[in-house]
Amino acid sequence: MTRSLRRVAVVAVAAVTAVLASALPLHGFGIVVVVVLAGLDILLLQATGWLAFRRGSALDERQTALRDRAYRRGFRLIGLAVLLLGLVWFVSYVFVAQDATVSAGAGIDSGIAGRVLVVAAELVTMMATCVVAWREDGSPESDGVAAGAGQGRNGQWVAWLLLPAIVAAWLLAVAWGPPQSVARGSISIIGGGPASGWTCHEFGGGTMIGAEFGATVGLRAYVCWDGTDAFVWGDPAVPPPASLNHYFKPFTALEFDGANTLETGCGMDNLSDFASVGATTCTERIDAGGTMHYTVSARVSPLPFGIASREVSVALVVTRTGKVLEQP
Amino acid sequence: MNSTPVREPRRRRHGAHRPGRAGVLLALAVALLVLLIVTLPAAGGSDIPSILPTLGYLMLVFVTWGMVAGVRREPGSWLGRRAVRRGVVAAIAADCVGVVATSSPGAQLGSATVLLLLFLVLLNIALGRATERMATAPDGSVDERQEALRNHAHRLAYPVFAVIVGALLIADVVSTQSRTWTEHALGSGGLLVFLELLFVLPGMVLAVIEPAPPPPEPDAPARPRAANRQARVAVVLVVMVFALPFLASVGVVVLPPHSSAVIDTSPPPPQVSGTPGPSSTGGQQATSPQCGSFMSTVSAGWGVSAEMPVFAYACWDGHRASAPSGNTYGPVCWAPGTLVAVTAEQCTPSAVTASDGTLTLTWRATVSPELLPFLNRRVEVKVIIDKNGQVEVHT
Numbered sequence: 274m275t276r277s278l279r280r281v282a283v284v285a286v287a288a289v290t291a292v293l294a295s296a297l298p299l300h301g302f303g304i305v306v307v308v309v310l311a312g313l314d315i316l317l318l319q320a321t322g323w324l325a326f327r328r329g330s331a332l333d334e335r336q337t338a339l340r341d342r343a344y345r346r347g348f349r350l351i352g353l354a355v356l357l358l359g360l361v362w363f364v365s366y367v368f369v370a371q372d373a374t375v376s377a378g379a380g381i382d383s384g385i386a387g388r389v390l391v392v393a394a395e396l397v398t399m400m401a402t403c404v405v406a407w408r409e410d411g412s413p414e415s416d417g418v419a420a421g422a423g424q425g426r427n428g429q430w431v432a433w434l435l436l437p438a439i440v441a442a443w444l445l446a447v448a449w450g451p452p453q454s455v456a457r458g459s460i461s462i463i464g465g466g467p468a469s470g471w472t473c474h475e476f477g478g479g480t481m482i483g484a485e486f487g488a489t490v491g492l493r494a495y496v497c498w499d500g501t502d503a504f505v506w507g508d509p510a511v512p513p514p515a516s517l518n519h520y521f522k523p524f525t526a527l528e529f530d531g532a533n534t535l536e537t538g539c540g541m542d543n544l545s546d547f548a549s550v551g552a553t554t555c556t557e558r559i560d561a562g563g564t565m566h567y568t569v570s571a572r573v574s575p576l577p578f579g580i581a582s583r584e585v586s587v588a589l590v591v592t593r594t595g596k597v598l599e600q601p
Numbered sequence: 602m603n604s605t606p607v608r609e610p611r612r613r614r615h616g617a618h619r620p621g622r623a624g625v626l627l628a629l630a631v632a633l634l635v636l637l638i639v640t641l642p643a644a645g646g647s648d649i650p651s652i653l654p655t656l657g658y659l660m661l662v663f664v665t666w667g668m669v670a671g672v673r674r675e676p677g678s679w680l681g682r683r684a685v686r687r688g689v690v691a692a693i694a695a696d697c698v699g700v701v702a703t704s705s706p707g708a709q710l711g712s713a714t715v716l717l718l719l720f721l722v723l724l725n726i727a728l729g730r731a732t733e734r735m736a737t738a739p740d741g742s743v744d745e746r747q748e749a750l751r752n753h754a755h756r757l758a759y760p761v762f763a764v765i766v767g768a769l770l771i772a773d774v775v776s777t778q779s780r781t782w783t784e785h786a787l788g789s790g791g792l793l794v795f796l797e798l799l800f801v802l803p804g805m806v807l808a809v810i811e812p813a814p815p816p817p818e819p820d821a822p823a824r825p826r827a828a829n830r831q832a833r834v835a836v837v838l839v840v841m842v843f844a845l846p847f848l849a850s851v852g853v854v855v856l857p858p859h860s861s862a863v864i865d866t867s868p869p870p871p872q873v874s875g876t877p878g879p880s881s882t883g884g885q886q887a888t889s890p891q892c893g894s895f896m897s898t899v900s901a902g903w904g905v906s907a908e909m910p911v912f913a914y915a916c917w918d919g920h921r922a923s924a925p926s927g928n929t930y931g932p933v934c935w936a937p938g939t940l941v942a943v944t945a946e947q948c949t950p951s952a953v954t955a956s957d958g959t960l961t962l963t964w965r966a967t968v969s970p971e972l973l974p975f976l977n978r979r980v981e982v983k984v985i986i987d988k989n990g991q992v993e994v995h996t
Contacts, residue, residue, distance in 0.1 A: 341752035345803070348755045348762070352799050384780040385773045385787075393770055397763045453777050484774045 274320040279406040282320070286313045286403060290395050293388040294358040295365035301488070301549035301574070304443050307391055308436055314399055315432045317406045325401040339405065347400035354396055381477055381493070381542045382456045387485035388546050447483035447548050447573065448581040454601050455479040455489055473497040473506060478601030479542060480587050482573045488550045490571045491542025492587040492601055503565035503591040504557065510539055511557045511567075539569065548575040563593030654904030658845060662719055665838040669726050671831060686731045686808040693724045693805060697794045704790025713940060713971050714790050716846055721797065723842060728804055732811065736804040754807035762802055846905060846940065850970030853902035853941055854978045858996035860911070861898045892916040897994050899982050901968045907941040909934070911994065913950075913962050913984040921958030922986045935980075940971045950984075958988035 274282075289310045299306065318326075324340050332340065385393075457477035479491035495507045505511045539555035553571040560566065567589040574582035590599040679685055696717055703713045735743060736751050743751065769786065772779040787795070894914035901907050915922050935943040943966055950962040962984040969977035983995040 338749065338752070341749070341756045344759050345752045345755035348759060348799075348803055355799070382784070384784060385770070390770045390773060393766055397766050401759065453780075456777070456781065486774075 274316075276408065279317065279320050279408075282313055282317050283403045283407050286310065286317065286395075286399065289313065290354075290392055291358065291361050293395075294392045295361050296369045297365050298369070299388065299546040301545050301547065303388055303486075303547040304440065304575075306388075307443075308439060310391070310395060311436055311439055314395070314402075315435065317399070317402050319429055319432065321402055321405045324405050340401070343401045343404040347404045350404065351396050351400055354400070358392060381479045381489065381491045381544075383479070383481060383489050383544060384485065386544070386546065387483075387487075390485060443483070443486055443547065444575055444581060447487040447575040448583065450483055450487070452585065453481040453484060455481050455491070471497045471499050472595055474595070476589055476591075476597075476600055477542070478587065478589075480585050480601060482583065482585060483548060483575070486547045487575065488546070488548040488573045489542075489544040490550060490553070490569060490573065490585045490587055491540075491544065492567075492569045492589060493538055493542050494567055494589055496565065496567070496589070496591050498563075498565075498591065498593050498595045501593055502559055502563040503593050503595065504559060505565065505567055508539065508555070511555060514559050540571070543571065548573050550574075564598070565589075565591050567591075654849075654906075658904065659719075661838070661845070662723065662842055665723065665835070665842050666726055668831065668835040668838050669723070669730060671835075680727065680731045681814050683811070683813040686728075686811065689724055689727050689731055690805045690808050693721065693728065693797075693801070696721045696724060697797060700790040700794050701786055704788050716940065716972075718790075718793065720843070723839065725797075725801055727839075728801065728808055732804055732808050734804075735811075736807050750811060751803070751807055754810060755803045757810070758803040758806040761806070762798055765798060847972055849903060849905035850940065850972045851976070853905055853907070853968055853970045854976045856902060858899055858901040858980050858982075860900070860982075860994040860996060863992045863994060864896045865893060890916045890918040891990060893990060895984070895986075895992050897984075899980075899994065899996055901978070901980055902941060902970070905940045905970055905972070907935050907943050907968050909936065909964065909966070909982060911964070911982060911984055913986065913992070915960050915986045915990075917958075917960075917986065917988050917990045919988055921954055921988050922960035922990070923954050924952045924960070935966050935968070942969045942971050942974070943967070944969070946979075960986045962986075 289306060293303075293306055293310070324332075324336060325343060327336075327340070329337055455478055473495060474497075475493070475495045477491070477493045479489050481487070481489045494505050496503060497506045498504070502514050504513050506513065540550070540553035543550040543553060550571050550573055553569065555567070555569050558566045558568075569587045571585055572579070572582050573585050574580070576582075587601045588599050589597075589601070591597055699717045700714055700721065703717060735747055736754060738747075738751075740748070769783055772783045772786075774780075785791075892914065893916075894912065896913075897911045899909045899911055915924060917923070934945040934948040945966045947963070947965040950964050952960060952962050954960045964982040965979065966982075967977050967979050980996065985993045985995060
């Protein structure tokens with residue numbers, strides 16, 4: 274591969290990494306981006322003869338010097354890349370959040386997103402190789418890459434097995450991996466309810482499928498209780514129980530539909546970078562004892578047409594006195 | 602035939618790599634940042650005297666920085682010795698662990714974390730001196746041997762950095778508990794440690810792998826006396842920077858608590874009589890009871906310290922002082938201090954009127970320096986209001 278082509282590949286790696294680092298929604302196609310990135314990485318690794326990862330004993334003095342210098346520059350570039358990718362995220366977040374009334378996923382704390390994990394791994398593992406491939410100095414060691422590229426050409430196809438391995442591991446994790454609970458996010462509202470005698474608390478959380486590389490079904494519910502019933506407040510799709518009708522006289526429909534709707538949202542906190550989340554339903558059932566059973570159900574599909582999809586439910590159970598019997 | 606040209610060995614720049622303008626600006630920015638972080642929460646925005654020790658300490662840190670940075674590393678000097686270099690690296694690693702361990706998940710840095718970060722700054726300066734900032738020196742100022750050495754250091758640092766980052770990434774995926782741990786580790790302190798590793802790890806590796814310098818030749822010219830003096834002063838300053846927080850921590854236990862002057866916060870006398878109210882602290886005897894409220898601040902320690910705002914109100918009539926009828930004293934606790942942990946035992950004061958008509962309000966707490974947690978001191982604060990409205994604060 275010529276230097277020009279290698280540089281094109283490096284630029285492509287940077288662009289794909291920027292897409293992953295941005296706040297642009299991936300709509301379940303994150304794995305495609307990852308596979309493309311991995312493919313570009315393999316191309317670069319083969320073009321540079323895996324120089325960055327070869328043992329010192331397999332290199333001559335010139336190649337060793339080239340490799341070590343690439344590591345030095347790569348280490349410095351990681352810092353710069355972190356800054357630039359942070360800037361990309363910020364700009365794209367402002368762009369994406371322009372029309373949103375509330376940030377998706379704010380009710381849950383899902384840790385470091387899978388796409389960011391990929392970016393971090395990419396920077397750490399591939400920066401030195403990118404520097405070798407770029408080789409902007411055009412130093413006399415220019416044949417170091419070619420010399421390395423010529424070695425082990427017979428086994429080059431083995432590296433491409435990495436791509437189906439990535440897809441298989443991802444599919445395995447999303448379709449059959451154990452679900453993980455996700456903690457409550459940064460939003461926290463505790464206090465009195467819209468009427469005297471009510472106590473309200475916001476609950477958040479969810480269930481993660483595929484350990485950061487799948488999807489998260491989130492739950493965000495503003496739950497109130499008055500000693501008689503516990504119920505979700507603020508979601509027009511989930512009407513309050515009939516026993517509360519006498520409370521509504523002081524409140525207008527606007528108040529009910531407006532301010533509090535942000536605190537309860539069906540599917541508001543779903544995250545679907547690497548698998549799509551569909552058919553989200555939120556149901557509330559209040560039993561005879563006044564205990565509320567709020568359930569969010571959704572279907573997580575890693576592949577189109579519902580192939581290998583699985584149903585995920587997140588439950589929240591609160592008694593009429595505010596005791597939490599079950600939560601994500 | 603492919604001939605490789607031989608690069609002429611470059612002459613190494615003599616002396617230390619002086620920090621450039623960017624370095625000075627960075628230092629100023631860090632200073633400003635640290636100043637804001639340290640002083641604003643502790644000072645409550647306006648209490649200048651209480652931040653003077655912190656400001657003084659910060660000044661000492663920066664003077665030390667400048668002094669250490671100005672010391673030239675001579676062949677055979679103690680900072681260039683391999684054991685010292687490795688000791689500095691070990692200290693940086695331990696400090697980083699401490700920063701992560703003491704920082705909370707939120708954005709706010711605790712006082713212990715801030716102190717460790719200050720140590721980290723000093724250790725980084727020492728590392729820079731020990732390695733002559735070879736890891737980040739411009740290409741033109743290192744010779745071929747040094748360039749090969751620093752490139753090799755980066756090569757070795759890279760997998761170390763990758764393992765640390767990889768461990769965090771794996772922890773974020775494995776389970777909910779490990780994800781929570783990752784989030785804690787990547788809190789405010791963890792982020793700073795990440796940046797530390799990103800920018801300093803190669804220098805640390807370089808300090809470890811750099812061969813021991815050759816011993817000075819017997820007939821080598823002696824160091825100038827001024828250079829020796831500066832090096833000694835730098836050592837003294839470094840020792841002071843490290844020792845002062847511990848000495849001040851001992852002071853929390855040894856020094857007597859002190860209180861500020863009592864301020865009368867009573868409202869001006871009302872024009873309408875018949876309501877309990879206002880008074881002067883003067884203790885003029887009157888037929889109707891006079892009431893007043895007072896404020897003071899009790900401090901334990903200096904620099905490393907904790908404070909408690911004391912609010913007291915009482916009525917007196919020349920025969921006895923007492924709590925105003927119908928009122929109860931609310932809780933007032935010691936505020937979280939700089940590097941001091943406070944265990945409040947009695948936030949709501951006990952109010953006792955003695956036979957001589959003196960009212961005594963008592964608060965109790967135990968203070969313990971965070972750097973020396975095995976030391977502690979029980980502090981009893983008493984506000985004594987006599988029958989004439991005279992107020993004293995005893996600690």
